[in-house]
Amino acid sequence: MSDTNYIILTVASVDFSYRENMTKLMAQHSKDLIANAGVKGTRFGSIGTGEHAGSLIFIQFYDELNGYQKAMEFQSQSPVFKEIMDSGKVNLYLRNIATSLPTKFENSTEHPKYIVITRAEAAMSDKDKFLNCINDAASCFKDNGAITLRFGNLLTGSNVGNYLLGVGYPSMEAIEKTYDELLAHSSYKELMTFAKVNMRNIIKIL
Template sequence: MPDMNYVVVTAADCPVEKRAMAVEKMSGFADDLKSQAGTIHTRFGILMTGSNPGSLIFVQSYESLSGFEKAQEVYANSAPYNDLIKQSGVKILLRNIAKLVPVEFPQKMDSNPKYLLLTRATPTGYTPAEIVSEFSKISNLFADNGASTLRFGRILTGSNAGDMLLGVTYPSMAEIEASYDAVAASETFMKLASNISINLRNIIRIY
């Protein structure tokens, strides 16, 4: 599998009565991206928490931004994507790109997680490089407590450009609870937390 160097996160509003249809269309769109644009991996689901619960979330991963450029042609020609916009009443709220950084983690790519937890933070006392270095010291806590996959990077676009973004998938809520109990007990994390400002932490139900 090619290296995942970039991730594209899209959030969209969707009427309640159209969400089941939207999830079905996102599945078809994900297949189109993989077969036609070389998208490495996708995740999609419904936001459960935060200021926009019920919103759709679609995540795409690429080796390079040329892959995302190629995906624009798929956006224009994909029947599931066009149905998603025209039939499901979906309205795009944002689409941002993040550059991923290498973090040691035993990725379980063949797993079937139910939840994705996205955390966004603004660097305050630490530089982005220092944040990556310190976070790398505690990434094992997520693996040890049942997380399936973990990606970490820096947002390149949008109003939160420059913020750090962490995405972790889990098989159940129990592993989310165990992971954050372990992180909260870590002195390394407490030091890291005092040098960043967490401005978002949302749970997405993956389908």
């Protein structure tokens, strides 16, 4: 999947007994959105850590927000989405829109098995400095196994303006190796002087 400009993150609590069925339905719903509504790609997974642990997350990628509007219109008529919502076992409780800024990281077409999402507070005036630190550390992520990396700002929700970093990995081992090296990286140390991490979640892709 090529780089995109916007990311939509939707989080839901789902009855455990319905998760297997929902995973199958969301796989079909993702295909429908890509085929009919301008979605460039999707990810669906289970949040394993942090403030939303146990919930499921659906991530959509768009070139422009008009595409998201088209997707919402399609979704309102989708029998698959209707089946999910009519089950009475799914509670959508969070949806945020984030930008996705260009970085020096070359994203792979390989699908990750895990995604680590990190949210941080920093001044908007530090955006260029923040992006420079991410770009300087890009090789650290790549060399230790990361296969995708996206960075941007939240446009909606209670944490508007916070920065989001989402990195996809093929394994938990790759996550561990990356953070072992990242903690000693000069750009990461610089980043920690002006940014405050307030969330980090590990998502297992289903």
